[in-house]
Amino acid sequence: MRLAEQSLPAGSPRAGRTPISAWIAGLTAALILIVLVCLCLGQYSMSVGETLHIMTAKAAGAEPDWKPMKENIIFFLRLPRIISAGLVGASLALSGSVYQGIFRNPLVSPDLLGVSSGACVGAALSILLNWDPVTTQFMAFGCGLLAVGLTLTIPRLLGSTSNIMLVLSGVIVSGLMGSFLGMIKYVADPKSQLQAITFWQMGSFASVRYPDILSVLLPMVIGFVVLLALSWWIDVLSMGETEAKLLGANFKPIRNAAVICASLLTASSVCMCGTISWVGLVIPHFARMLVGSHGTRYMPVSCLLGACFMIIVDTTARNISGMEVPISILTSLIGAPFYIALMRRRRGELQ
Numbered sequence: 001m002r003l004a005e006q007s008l009p010a011g012s013p014r015a016g017r018t019p020i021s022a023w024i025a026g027l028t029a030a031l032i033l034i035v036l037v038c039l040c041l042g043q044y045s046m047s048v049g050e051t052l053h054i055m056t057a058k059a060a061g062a063e064p065d066w067k068p069m070k071e072n073i074i075f076f077l078r079l080p081r082i083i084s085a086g087l088v089g090a091s092l093a094l095s096g097s098v099y100q101g102i103f104r105n106p107l108v109s110p111d112l113l114g115v116s117s118g119a120c121v122g123a124a125l126s127i128l129l130n131w132d133p134v135t136t137q138f139m140a141f142g143c144g145l146l147a148v149g150l151t152l153t154i155p156r157l158l159g160s161t162s163n164i165m166l167v168l169s170g171v172i173v174s175g176l177m178g179s180f181l182g183m184i185k186y187v188a189d190p191k192s193q194l195q196a197i198t199f200w201q202m203g204s205f206a207s208v209r210y211p212d213i214l215s216v217l218l219p220m221v222i223g224f225v226v227l228l229a230l231s232w233w234i235d236v237l238s239m240g241e242t243e244a245k246l247l248g249a250n251f252k253p254i255r256n257a258a259v260i261c262a263s264l265l266t267a268s269s270v271c272m273c274g275t276i277s278w279v280g281l282v283i284p285h286f287a288r289m290l291v292g293s294h295g296t297r298y299m300p301v302s303c304l305l306g307a308c309f310m311i312i313v314d315t316t317a318r319n320i321s322g323m324e325v326p327i328s329i330l331t332s333l334i335g336a337p338f339y340i341a342l343m344r345r346r347r348g349e350l351q
Helices: 002-007 013-017 020-040 048-060 068-102 115-128 133-158 163-187 193-202 210-229 231-237 241-246 251-273 279-291 295-319 327-345
Strands: none
Touching (some): 020 068, 048 068, 068 210, 115 193, 115 251, 133 163, 133 251, 163 193, 193 327, 210 251, 210 295, 231 295, 241 251, 279 295, 279 327
């Protein structure tokens, strides 16, 4: 154990000065504050004090002294969106952290193994067949995991299970799913189905309700628990297969477990709100800039940063204009310039 700890990357100088517990406590407090403020914002705005009063009185079972409309706005319109946005942001950020660590590539994102493209195919097929939204969610979830299963199977059929072969398999599966999606969009009704498929691909929390959250809560909890428990071993795997084996890591089982759980989180996120880009790519880098490159530090920080970021973006999406703005438009506008600045700052390492 000591040898492994000495061999792991040291991280940024800032990581050694601030305890990880302080970062987690600070970001948790920031998350709570962001949730409270975002509950107040909307076309029908409320003060922080009024929102707190309604929530605490409702929790205590007190007699309501407010308009029923205000209670409905808080508990049935804004709160489900905020909860789902926080879960999705944390899931995508953690998945990106895991993929970037395992594959030792800072350009890796959660849709690397075809899970997002597979989920898009499942949802598009359900929309094409005019199935209900619940079935669309399950189709997206199932096809996303099916795509990952296909990605994991191809290297075994070819007799090579290296990381490079796994990434190439993900590219193949993503291309195949893209072809299927193109065929579905080609035959879809352009006035209704094609529009719904396109909007779903851009991501939105507008239609998320409590049953939608509960339907994916268990897989998300499993993914969070397993990946955070494996954070130290993911650090070891990030050193490469040879070094990881020398340090006692059972490389392939740990890698496969991490990949499956990260894909589970990504599939759960996509089936809840559609495809959201850049979050899993950018947030892990920001977390490493804050607390260093140890997985036990930056993985939980990535979760909290991802949740804060996604809640802010979703609140902006529903308030920036009179119409709902797809989430991926905003995440791309924010993520692309940030990533350019990040590459400029780290261009020596990338070379």
